Amino acid sequence: EDKIxxxxxxxxxxxxxxxxxTRHPLIISICDGTINIASFKTWLAQDYLFVRAFVPFAASVLIKAWKESDCRGDMEVILGGVASLEDEISWFKAEANKWGISLSDVVPQPPNKNxxxxxxxxxxxxxIEAVYQESFAHCIEEGSKIPPELKxxxxxxxxxxFGKYCQSLLNIANRRLQKASDEELKKAEFMLLSVLEHEVEFWNMSCGNK
Ligand code: HMH
Structure with missing residues (x-):
């Protein structure tokens, strides 16, 4: 199941x-406790908007799984992801409140919109999920000095x-890639690379070093 x-x-x-x-300076600064709180707040507010955009996207992937997948389990995996997003949105709201951020005033910055x-x-x-999983899992490894309020x-x-969920998504993606045409493979690799680039830009935005 977990083969390469x-x-x-x-x-x-x-x-x-x-x-x-996955080892961006912002993540490293969370791990070693040197994080600038203003950066964290920018990230939080921008990521709230990103997750709002992610909700309809997740729903579209769910529809595709229902229409196109040859494996019934796929839909349940995606459904689990979709279902957890409601709690995630609530979490962002509560967290923003804790940090004194007014989410209704937040507008998406270019790296977010792009x-x-x-x-x-x-x-x-x-x-998208795997990058966050790997980044934040690194922060909670032994020996890290994350500030308690960011735990x-x-x-x-x-x-x-969440790691297991990402592994399930990976298995689905790999299974589908086995049946993909050369054209589709090219597109998928390009999309993966684009996600990585946009994640770097997203972290950069929060560091203020655009
Ligand atoms: C920018 N990437 C970004 N935000 C997120 N919340 C995730 C990935 C994970 O869902």
Whole structure:
């Protein structure tokens, strides 16, 4: 089940940019406790908007799974992801409240808006989740010095259950890639690479070093 598929092959090929997305200075600063709180707040507000855009995208992937998948389990996996987004939106609202951020005043910055254009395929769906999973899981590894008030944030994407969910998405993506045409394969690899680039830009936006 967990054998090496196309997606892992591509991640190896694009290792440097993958590490750039999952070991970004913002993530490193969370791990070592040197995070600038203003950066964290920018990230939180912008990511709230990103997740709002992600909801209809997740719903579109769910429809595709129902129409196109040859495996019934696929729909349940995606449904689990869709279902958890309501709680995620509530979490963002509560967290913003804690930090004194007024979400109704937040507008998406260009790196955020640009990212919305990529919300269209199963490949991007998996990659978007996997980058956050890997990034935040790194923050909760032993020896990290995350500020206590950021623990919950890191656990939200770094937890084991979310890791398993990402693995399930990866398995679905790999299975579908086995049946893909050369054209579709090219597109999928391009989409994966684009996600990695947009994740780096997204973190950069929050660091203020555009
Ligand atoms: C920018 N990438 C970004 N935001 C997220 N919430 C995720 C990935 C994970 O859903």
């Amino acid at each position: 598929g196309m997606s892992e092959t591509w991640l190896r090929k694009h290792r440097l940019i993958y590490d750039g997305a 990212y919305y254009r990529l919300l269209e395929s199963l490949m991007t769906f998996w990659a 919950e944030t890191c656990a939200r994407w770094g937890n084991e259950a």
